[in-house]
Amino acid sequence: MADDTFLLPPLPERACLGVIAPAGPPRDGTLDRVVPLIERLGFRAKLFPGCHGPAFLGHLAADDGRRLADLHEALDDPHVDAVIGLRGGYGCLRLLDRIDRALLRRSRKPLIGYSDLTALHALRQQLGIAGWHAPMPASDWHKGDAGWADAVALADRLRRGLRVGDSLGPALAPHPLNRGSAPVRGMLSGGNLAVLVALLGTPFMPDLRGAVLFLEDIGEDPYKIDRLLCQLRLAGALDEIAGLLLGSFTDADPPDEVLADYFGDLGIPVLAGWPSGHTTPHLPLPIGVAVTLDPGERTLRA
Known part of the structure; x- marks a missing residue:
């Protein structure tokens, strides 16, 4: 029961929605769709300059100074109600130590x-600030009916808070990776x-105790998933987690055997097959x- x-x-x-490009540049033809898509959802849009480039080093939407300034300006703009990423790729890690925490x-x-x-969510979480892991306009919303349905679901959630x-989604179907039956609560x-593992050894790795x-x-083959999980394990990051929610692992062979090897005997609740990540639907x-x-109920609630 919600309160x-x-x-x-x-x-x-x-x-x-203030649109920033803290990571990679938009692919050809996607930027022009962003404002119409946001307006179609009933919101207003403000694109910050880095969305338009010029690209830097080939894989960044703009240079670090421009991308950082866009983030700061979007946060400080009294007319912007929420900040949304244009797309992913790579680049947020380069900004973390320069972001204005105050x-x-x-x-x-x-x-x-x-x-x-x-990476940005991890820093914000350290400061006690929540955010939405959710699909983005230049990478997801334009992908047919399924991508648009995800955008509509996100807009509905943003309006409801x-x-x-x-509830954060419907009860899932049974999954062979599921473990446990008792509910657990944690952050x-x-x-x-891959991005989480890149934070290991930095001041920006989230505290996963009780999480x-x-x-x-x-796009990570099972042996790469193995290596990433092994690094988490060796760093002690998995030692005190309270539960595990497994989303999608797409565009590569399914890593279920690797996931079972790491998480099957941890003795914590595991809920697998959650529809979030580089997939549709993306809750x-x-x-x-x-x-x-x-x-036991195969559910997730706030």
């Missing part, structure tokens, strides 16, 4: 995005596995919010 305590407040009517604390605007934006007790942490750890990835997940994972 009236908002964990992530609803956006106002006709909210303005501005983050003061602004507390929701950040919407996933993939490489896992998130309260204690809210929802993580996101993209419900969410993992997803794309929004509130990173930095306490959630209840129930492997």
Whole structure:
């Protein structure tokens, strides 16, 4: 049963989404669609300059200074209600040690995005600021009916906000990787596995003690998933997690045997097959919010 305590407040009517490109550049033809897609959802849009480039080093939407300035300006702009990433790729890691933490604390605007934006969510979570792991306009929303359905579902969630007790999705079908039957509650942490592992040994790695750890990835063969998980294990990052939520692992051979080898005997609840990540459907997940994972009912609630 939901109560009236908002964990992530609803956006106002006709909210303005500030679009930034903290990671990779938009692919050809996708940028022109972004504002019409946002407006079609009933929001207003403000594109910050880095979305238009010029690209830097071939794989960054703009140079570090421009991408950092866009993030700061979006957070500080009184007309922007939430900040959304244009797409993923790579680049957020390069900004972490230069982000204005005082501005983050003061602004507390929701950040919407996933993939490489896992790094930004990790920093914000350290400061007690939640955000949405969710599909982004230049990489996901334009992908046919399924991509648009994900955009509509995200807009609905942004308008409703998130309260204690809210369901984060329907009950899942049984999955061979599921473990346990008793519910567990912990801070929802993580996101993209490769990006999370890149944070190990830095001041920006989230504290996973007592957390419900969410993992997803794309284009990583099973042996690479093995290596990434082994690095997490050797670093002690898995020692005290309370539960595990496994999302999609796409565009490579399924890593189920590897996942079972690492997580089958941890003695913690595991809920697998959650529809979030580089996939459709892609349900929004509130990173930095306490959630209840129930492997018996195969559900997730705030």
